[in-house]
Every structure is written in C-alpha cells, then in structure tokens.
Amino acid sequence: MGLRGRFLFAAAGWFALVTAALVAAPLTLWSRLPDPVAVHWGLSGAPDGSMPLAALLLLDVGLWALVAVGACAPALGRAAVLRRRAGRMGIGALLGGVGLFFVGLQASTLWANLDAPGWRQAAHLGWGVVVPLAGLLAGGALGALAGRPGPDEPPPRADVPVRGIRLRHGQRAVWVSSVRNGWLTVIGGALLASGIALCVLTLIGGDRTLLPPSAVTAVAGLAAVTFGSVHVQITGDGLLVAYGPLRHPRRRIPLAKVERAWSEELFPAQVGGWGLRGLPGASTIMIRGGECLVVGYVSGGRLTVSIDDAASGAALLNTLVAGASAGPALRR
Amino acid sequence: MLLTLDLNDPRPLHEQVAEAIRRAVAEGSYAPGDRLPPARDVAAALGVNANTVLRALRDLRDEGVLEFRRGRGVSVLNRPDPRSVIEEKLRSLLAEAVQYGYRHDDVIELIRELS
Numbered sequence: 001m002g003l004r005g006r007f008l009f010a011a012a013g014w015f016a017l018v019t020a021a022l023v024a025a026p027l028t029l030w031s032r033l034p035d036p037v038a039v040h041w042g043l044s045g046a047p048d049g050s051m052p053l054a055a056l057l058l059l060d061v062g063l064w065a066l067v068a069v070g071a072c073a074p075a076l077g078r079a080a081v082l083r084r085r086a087g088r089m090g091i092g093a094l095l096g097g098v099g100l101f102f103v104g105l106q107a108s109t110l111w112a113n114l115d116a117p118g119w120r121q122a123a124h125l126g127w128g129v130v131v132p133l134a135g136l137l138a139g140g141a142l143g144a145l146a147g148r149p150g151p152d153e154p155p156p157r158a159d160v161p162v163r164g165i166r167l168r169h170g171q172r173a174v175w176v177s178s179v180r181n182g183w184l185t186v187i188g189g190a191l192l193a194s195g196i197a198l199c200v201l202t203l204i205g206g207d208r209t210l211l212p213p214s215a216v217t218a219v220a221g222l223a224a225v226t227f228g229s230v231h232v233q234i235t236g237d238g239l240l241v242a243y244g245p246l247r248h249p250r251r252r253i254p255l256a257k258v259e260r261a262w263s264e265e266l267f268p269a270q271v272g273g274w275g276l277r278g279l280p281g282a283s284t285i286m287i288r289g290g291e292c293l294v295v296g297y298v299s300g301g302r303l304t305v306s307i308d309d310a311a312s313g314a315a316l317l318n319t320l321v322a323g324a325s326a327g328p329a330l331r332r
Numbered sequence: 333m334l335l336t337l338d339l340n341d342p343r344p345l346h347e348q349v350a351e352a353i354r355r356a357v358a359e360g361s362y363a364p365g366d367r368l369p370p371a372r373d374v375a376a377a378l379g380v381n382a383n384t385v386l387r388a389l390r391d392l393r394d395e396g397v398l399e400f401r402r403g404r405g406v407s408v409l410n411r412p413d414p415r416s417v418i419e420e421k422l423r424s425l426l427a428e429a430v431q432y433g434y435r436h437d438d439v440i441e442l443i444r445e446l447s
C-alpha cells in the first residue's frame with residue numbers, strides 16, 4: 001500500500017472511530033437525557049440555550065465530517081503534502097485534535113444533562129469547560145506524533161538570490177527588529193485585565209462558579225499579549241526569536257542550523273492565516289502581512305517571521321553563516 | 333535595524349551606538365515615521381548597557397533624527413544630516429586605510445586621483 005493508501009486507511013479509521021463515539025454515546029444514554037438538551041451555559045454557570053438531541057447529534061457529526069474532509073482534501077489533491085513530514089503532522093494534528101475536541105465537547109454536554117428532568121435543570125458545566133480544550137491539545141499532539149514516521153521531502157526552495165553584506169575585519173554587526181500587532185495587544189491587554197479582575201472578585205466573593213471562565217479569559221489575554229509582538233535579533237550567536245513584553249517564550253536558533261536566509265513578501269492568506277502556525281522544523285510566525293524574514297534550515301525546513309527590515313536581517317544572517325562555516329577564526 | 337560597531341573604535345560607546353543607528357536610518361531601511369526596535373533589544377543584541385543605547389537615542393533626538401513619543405516608543409523624525417553620514421563613512425575609510433598601511437595623506441591623494 002502506498003503512502004496515500006496508508007494515509008487514507010488511517011484517516012478513515014480515525015474518522016469512523018470518532019463518528020461512532022459521537023453517535024453511540026447519545027443513543028446509549030437517550031433514555032436518561034432530557035429532550036431538548038442544554039447546549040449552552042451562561043457566565044453564571046446556568047444553562048441558557050437548548051437544542052433537540054437529534055439536532056445536536058447531527059450538528060456534532062456534521063461539523064466533524066466537514067473538518068475531517070477539509071483536513072484530508074489537500075492530501076488527496078496533492079500527494080506531495082504527504083511526502084513532507086510537516087504536512088503529515090499538520091493533517092494528523094488537525095484530525096486528532098478536532099476529533100477529540102468534538103468527543104470532549106459532547107462528553108461534557110451529555111455529562112451535564114445526564115438524568116436532568118429538563119434542560120433548564122441541567123448541571124453546571126464547571127471544569128467540563130476545559131475537557132474539549134484538553135481533548136484538542138492532547139489529540140493534536142497525538143495526531144502530530146502519528147504523522148511523524150515516514151519520509152521527509154523538503155519543500156522546493158524559493159528561487160531567491162542570496163544577499164550578503166561586507167564586514168571589515170574587527171567589525172561586529174547585529175540586527176534587531178520587532179513587529180507588533182496593535183489590535184491583538186490591546187484586545188489581549190483588555191482580556192487579561194478583565195480576567196484578573198474577575199478572578200480577584202470571585203475569590204473575594206466566595207462564589208467559585210465564575211472562576212473557570214475568568215481564569216480562561218485571563219489566560220487567553222496573556223496569550224494574546226504575548227504573541228501580539230515578536231522581537232528578532234541576529235548576532236554572532238545566531239537567531240533569537242522572542243515574544244511579548246516579557247521576551248518569553250524565546251527560541252534560539254544557532255548559526256550551524258541555518259543554511260541561508262532571504263526576505264519575501266507574504267500575506268496571511270498565503271500561509272494559512274494569522275498567528276503561529278506549523279510545526280518545529282517548518283513554522284511561520286505571521287502577525288501582519290508584508291515583509292517576512294525566511295530562514296532555510298540545513299535540515300530542509302524553514303522558519304518564516306513577519307518582520308520589518310527583513311532584507312537587512314537576511315543579508316546579515318547569510319554573512320554570519322558564511323563566516324561561521326569558513327572557520328571560527330573569522331567569526332567576530 | 334542593522335547595526336555595526338567597530339571593535340577598534342576608541343570613541344565612547346554611546347557615540348558609536350548613535351553612529352550605528354544614524355547610519356541604519358540614513359541607509360533607508362527606516363523611513364520617517366517608522367518605529368525603531370525597543371532600546372532594550374538593541375542593547376541586548378549589541379551586548380551593551382541599556383543606558384548606553386538610551387543615551388545614544390537621546391543624542392539622536394537632540395540632533396533631530398529621532399522623536400520620542402509616549403506610548404509609541406522611538407520613531408524616525410528626519411533622515412540624518414548627509415554631512416554626518418559622509419563624515420562617518422570617511423572615518424571608517426580612514427580606519428580601514430590605516431589597517432592596510434596607508435597614511436591619511438595617501439588616502440587624500442587617492443581621492444584626488446579618482447575624482
């Protein structure tokens with residue numbers, strides 16, 4: 001069986017398994033569930049929205065099928081996607097993560113509705129909120145792991161001339177640049193502040209029902225503030241990518257791993273949207289469209305960062321890489 | 333922002349940093365209105381104290397090259413005076429010439445021959 005056959009076999013098996021779980025659970029528990037069931041909970045923790053059980057079942061299965069087909073479509077269209085490790089890991093992560101997300105979503109919904117006389121009497125969701133998210137993360141990680149084995153064919157290189165700069169003996173050059181997504185930072189700051197305020201208020205008030213949503217708000221705000229700005233430095237030690245006002249998390253890429261660098265005009269639509277995407281070895285940090293620094297690794301992967309003044313950064317990185325490979329004596 | 337420092341330059345460090353930033357702005361990668369990277373990142377990359385970079389930025393503000401705005405950081409106000417950029421290039425040319433054993437008069441002679 002070829003690569004595509006094996007992939008189809010595994011994807012179809014996983015799809016069938018998740019669909020079976022999504023269908024079997026409500027059917028088994030049908031007699032113990034109210035109809036309609038509560039499907040939405042307000043901030044107070046009490047249910048405030050309902051849906052017939054059959055409709056919920058169809059919606060879950062329908063959305064899952066849509067995502068699964070969407071995830072597999074690029075692989076069916078172009079087998080080249082499957083020959084790249086990053087491609088397989090991406091599809092695996094999407095299928096695994098979204099599958100377990102729906103299973104977790106349905107599990108926490110059914111759990112809250114179980115043995116309730118009517119949907120308004122359904123239990124509070126409580127920590128059930130995090131079950132789908134945990135499913136998403138765990139499934140994503142497992143799916144990516146499942147896609148790891150197999151061949152890895154590097155993507156075709158962009159045909160961009162390599163530029164360098166001239167450094168005199170005794171001259172030390174560094175490149176510093178940063179880019180900030182103002183909207184994301186402002187929204188993140190507001191979320192973080194309101195989340196923390198809500199956490200403090202609920203802790204003072206003694207009523208803990210609002211604690212999970214306010215904690216989630218604060219964490220989401222922190223993530224938005226952190227990933228709303230990117231700071232890149234290129235020095236004799238290599239490339240450093242740091243996020244947010246705290247400059248953490250940070251990633252250091254030694255010169256020995258870099259083959260060459262160039263700058264490219266890229267837009268979110270070309271790389272699959274805003275944000276951090278991809279997997280170690282082939283990732284993109286896209287927080288605004290336009291000039292991007294692209295670093296090609298010796299291993300064949302690449303890192304793309306949307307950043308100002310990328311052309312100078314790429315030129316310096318090429319110069320440093322050439323100097324480092326020529327011998328440590330030349331490197332300053 | 334590409335910044336180069338000369339390890340043999342005897343001038344105070346903040347002057348060298350100001351020179352490097354002035355040159356980066358003059359080379360056109362940052363247009364008037366563009367925001368400069370934060371001073372602490374520049375300091376970390378160059379391996380110098382953040383106060384050294386801040387002093388250099390203040391010097392450039394006093395020269396009219398940069399502008400400090402509350403909440404928006406430091407941005408470019410004007411392209412630097414061309415004369416100061418040429419001066420800096422000549423200074424580095426002379427330094428390089430000395431390394432190869434040319435005296436200043438030899439360089440002047442060379443410039444005359446070329447022009």
